[in-house]
Amino acid sequence: MAGVRHGTARRGTADHNAKLTQEKARAIRAQLPGTWGTINRLVREYGVTKSAITNIRDNVTWRE
Known part of the structure; x- marks a missing residue:
C-alpha cells in the first residue's frame, strides 16, 4: 500500500473507521500477555x- 510506504496512511484515531481509541489500546495492552483465552475475550x-x-x-499498531 503506497500510503504505508510514504507515511501518509491514516492510522489510529485519524482513521475515521477506527474502532479503538488510544485509551482502549492501552487497556488491551495492560491485559496482555495472556493466554489465547484472554485474546478471544478481548476480541x-x-x-x-x-x-x-x-x-x-x-x-505494530497503536504504538506508545
Missing part, C-alpha cells in the same frame, strides 16, 4: 479481530 469485548489484538500487543 469479543472490543469487537475487533485477533490480528488487531496481537498487533496492539506487538506494537
Whole structure:
C-alpha cells in the first residue's frame, strides 16, 4: 500500500473507521500477555479481530 510506504496512511484515531481509541489500546495492552483465552475475550469485548489484538500487543499498531 503506497500510503504505508510514504507515511501518509491514516492510522489510529485519524482513521475515521477506527474502532479503538488510544485509551482502549492501552487497556488491551495492560491485559496482555495472556493466554489465547484472554485474546478471544478481548476480541469479543472490543469487537475487533485477533490480528488487531496481537498487533496492539506487538506494537505494530497503536504504538506508545
